[in-house]
Amino acid sequence: MTAGVSIEVQDARCRFRHVSGNTIDALAGVDVTVQPGEFVCLVGRSGHGKSTLLRAIAGLTPLSSGxxxxxxxxxxxxxxxxxxxxQEDTVFPWMRVIDNVAFGLKNKGLSAQQATDIAKDWLQRVDLADFAASWPRELSGGMRKRVAIATVFATEAPLLLMDEPFGALDYVTRLSLYGLLTELWSRTGRTIVFVTHDIEEALILADRILVIKDGGVADDLRVSLPRPRDEERRASPEAVAITKTITRHLGLAELLDRHAGEAQK
Amino acid sequence: MKALRRYVVERKVSLLTILALLLAWQAAGYLSPTSALRGSPLVPPFEFIFGPALLGMSDYWQYEALAPVPSLGGEQTWRGAFLALGYHSALTLWRLVSGFVIGAVIGTILGLLVARSSITRGLFALPLHLLRMIPLLATIPLFQFWFGATNMSAIIFVAYGVGVVYFVGTINAVSNIPPRYIEYARTLGASEWRIFRSIIFPAILPELFSSVMLTLGLAWSAVIGAEYIGVNSGIGRMIIWAEFFSNTGRMALVTILLMVYAGLSYFLFRRIAARILSWMPSSASRSAVL
Amino acid sequence: MRLRKFFRIGLDAPLGIFLLSVIGLALTLALWQVASELVGRYMPPPLAVLNNMIANFSASRALQGLGLPPGGYLPHLMYTVWNVTLGVSIGVAIGITTGLASWRWRMVDEVTDPIVTIFGTLPILVAAPFFLIWFGLVAFAQVSLVAFYAAVILHLYSLRASRNVDPRYRDYALTLGANDSALFRRIMVPAALPELVGGIRIAFAAAWGLAAIAELLGAQFGVGRVIVSLTAVYDVESIVSIVLLLSAFAVLLDVLVLAGRAWATRWMPREARRP
Structure with missing residues (x-):
């Protein structure tokens, strides 16, 4: 089993040119350190730089500096x-499920036989062994997410980056995937950085929550609730305090105040 | 000036490629073995194409009133060369344009008639598909038998080639309109004409325009093919006259001319299409939704 | 269950479509018969053409009389079909490669773009006499003409298709460690394939005519050569026969291409699979 790795982000800046001609600072000097094996959630509103930070760590979006x-x-x-x-369904629709899981392994130079064996093993672990020869279109959205999870775990990547992966799924499916993900994470000890706009999701999954605002880290919150984080634990004073802190950062309080004020008028 | 410079800087690789192609042709012209026949280098260099070859086009001029006719013992003149090129170009363009318009109009009308009911659509589907699979250029001799080696025959041939594409294209476009739009219009009491004007016509318009881009090339091939093998005039025929004596310079000249004409026809059509589509912004945007 | 669907009453049921097609074909033949009565000699009736096809398919006195080999239509058809298939195959391979390379490397795009623009607008037919002079051998000229045209078409199609492929698939593949080769073979080609097949069909459709023209302009063998000989003796019946036989091969190859498409797109949902 591979253990996780550390992440070090220093003064990361990322500037885009908008179609209007204006420049936008998606990242305005981010400093983050993540310990090996940590499960970190990036929480924030849309357009504040969560996904850009994640894509920068993945190497998909180049930094302007830092x-x-x-x-x-x-x-x-x-x-x-x-x-x-x-977040989107990226499981390759033109490959059978087993070939999807084996894709990364073959890229690592494993033989077809080895790759297929490992892929089969991982399909078993995400409970999709019976669907190895199926086309992705024959699976439900939640099952396809399990294929994607099996694919990235199978490559033994010490770092997993997740960009609102469960955003498009229904509530029950999501809950079951949280269980699967935390189980695989605690068994393999990988580092996970998980982007979400859902505070409950972050409370269920994270060791640590980074609140991202205006292209920077607004707060760094440690979540020491015991797992599994069921409804009662999510209603504990610690959890409520974290929720309040995050909503304050997100500006929810002012929004509510304004609505309340307008309602009184 | 500034815009020009920016264009050159942005597209310098493309421009260099074109330059390299031209130079390679020129170099090949000097390096390739000269054939025994005078006036027929294997690869004619540009000064040959726009010099003796261009002047030689006056050989194809027939009317003594305007310029000397070399085939009657007159001398080769620039005036005769340009007159000959202009005359045969005009013939070819006339065949192209009239054949194209006739084919497009008739094809579209037939398509609309057939597309009205699913029974006629079903009846025409297979025969039309098979008709379209007949290699157009291989049927040129048949058109000669039916309509003679005449100007009219060439126009009919172009019209046929273009018309079949519009016929099929219109039927497809109409049958791709979701029936609920038409049903909805009917429930609102729309007349047949109104349904045609506000639903069917805007829906098939983009299809008609994309058919133009497709059939423009087809029409050029058809008219040149017809001139290669059938009608004894037009610039397509000039290539064959020149090929008979392996007169590569003249062939290259006509090829360059055709390249310019074809490029211009695409350019003109894009301009016209942009004009028309901007006149009917509502229909264009509506059809994008369909 | 399937049978019931087949026999379901209605114009969109397979049986309905089949019956309408048969009736449509019958009506076309009837129309042809009527036309032949009206036109006469230059419009042979369908039955005469069918008889001609059968009589001259693999052995022909008539062709022998014109100074052609005695093998009938078949060897000429095979010759033309082979040249077309070879030319299209070469062109498709080249076009897809350059198209995908242009998608991947800007430099390749900038170099190929003017070439493809020039030869995409040029009616490729005008190159035929040049090819005949340069290469002498008609077969070679024919194959290169077809290959050239197919390459230009497929370049444009594959470039457009690869630009239409959702970039998230590329991103995902890259985070799974895909190199250029894996990216092309396992992501871009399968994702762009449905659109590429459209290009292949267009290339084939034009290729038959191009091959015929090259042969009409001066071949010793092939369908075009037969047509030239038959034109000289006003044998319209035989011309119609061999043109229709060539069309039959065109239909056959189109069906094969579509079958290949059906196999290669079996991962798509049924609605999206129709060409």
């Missing part, structure tokens, strides 16, 4: 050592 190091090595492009699960 540096990202994973396991002591500077990131300069995507790599099989940093697995990524996207």
């Amino acid at each position: 540096i990202v190091q994973v396991g002591g090595t500077t990131v300069d492009g995507p790599s099989v050592d940093r697995g990524m699960v996207f």
Whole structure:
């Protein structure tokens, strides 16, 4: 089993040119350190830079300045050592389920036989052994997410990056996938960086929550609730305090106040 | 000036490629073995194409009133060369344009008639598909038998080639309109004409325009093919006259001319299409939704 | 269950479509018969054409009389079909490669773009006489003409298709460690394939005519050569026969391409699979 790796982000800046001609600072000097094996959630509103930070760590979006190091090595492009699960359905529809899981393994240079064996093993672990020969279109959305999870875990990437992976799924499916993900994570000890806008999701999954606002880290919160984080634990004073802190950062309080004020008028 | 410079800087690789192609042709012209026949280098260099070859086009001029006719013992003149090129170009363009318009109009009308009911659509589907699979250029001799080696025959041939594409294209476009739009219009009491004007026509318009881009090339091939093998005039025929004596310079000249004409026809059509589509912004955007 | 669906009453049921097609074909033949009565000699009736096809398919006195080899239509058809298939195959391979390379490397795009623009607008037919002079051998000229045209079409199609492939698949593949080769073979080609087949069909459709023209302009063998000989003796019946036989091969190859498409797109949902 591979253990996780550390992440070091120093003064990361990322500037885009908008179609209107204006420049936008998606990342305005981010400093983050993540310990090996940590499960970190990036929480924030849309358009504040969560996904850009994640894509920068993945090597998919180049930085304008600053540096990202994973396991002591500077990131300069995507790599099989940093697995990524996207919000959209990215399971390749033209490959059978087993070939999807084996894709990363073959890229690592494993023989077809070895890759298929490992892929089969991982399909078993996400409870999809019976669907190895199916086309992705024959699976439900939640099952396809399990395929994506099996794919990135199978490559033994020490770092997994997840960009709102469960955003499009229904509540029950999501809950079951949280269980699967935390189980695989605690067994394999990988580092996971997980982007979400859902505070409950972050409370269920994270060791640590980074609140991202205006292209920077607004707060760094440690979540020491015992697992599994069921409804009661999520209602504990510690959890409520964290929720309140996050909503304050997100500006929810002012929004509610304004609505309340308008309602009184 | 500034815009020009920016264009050159942005597209410098593309421009260099074109330059390299031209230079390679020129170099090949000097390096390739000259054939025994005078006036027929294997690869004609540009000064040959726009010099003796261009002047030689006056050989194809027939009317003594305007310029000397070399085939009657007159001398080769620039005036005769340009007159000959202009005359045969005009013939070819006339065949192209009239054949194209006739084919497009008739094809579209037939398509609309057939597309009205699913029974006629079903009846025409297979025969039309098979008709379209007949290699157009291989049927040129048949058109000669049916309509003679005449101007009219060439126009009919172009019209046929273009018309079949519009016929099929219109039927497909109409049958791709979701029936609920038409049903909805009916429940609102729309007349047949109104349904045609506000639903069917805007829906098939983009299809018609994309058919133009497709059939423009087809029409050029058809008219040149017809001139290669059938009608004894037009610039397509000039290539064959020149090929008979392996007169590569003249062939290259006509090829360059055709390249310019074809490029211009695409350019003109894009302009016209942009104009028309901007006149009917509502229909264009609506059809994008369909 | 399937049978019931087949026999379901209605114009969109397979049986309905089949019956309508048969009736449509019968009506076309009837129309042809009527036309032949009206036109006469230059419009042979369908039955005469069918008889001609059968009589001259693999052995022909008539062709021998014109100074052609005695093998009938078949060897000429095979010759033309082979040249077309070879030319299209070469062109498709080249076009897809350059198209995908242009998608991947900007430099390749900038170099190929003017070439493809020039030869995409040029009616490729005008190159035929040049090819005949340069290469002498008609077969070679024919194959290169077809290959050239197919390459230009497929370049444009594959470039457009690869630009239409959702970039998230590329991102995902890169985070799974895909190199250029894996990216092309396992992501871009399968994702772009449905659109590429459209290009292949267009290339084939034009290729038959191009091959015929090259042969009409001066071949010793092939369908075009037969047509030239038959034109000289006003044998319209035989011309119609061999043109229709060539069309039959065109239909056959189109069906094969579509079958290949059906196999290669079996991962798609049924609605999206129709060409």
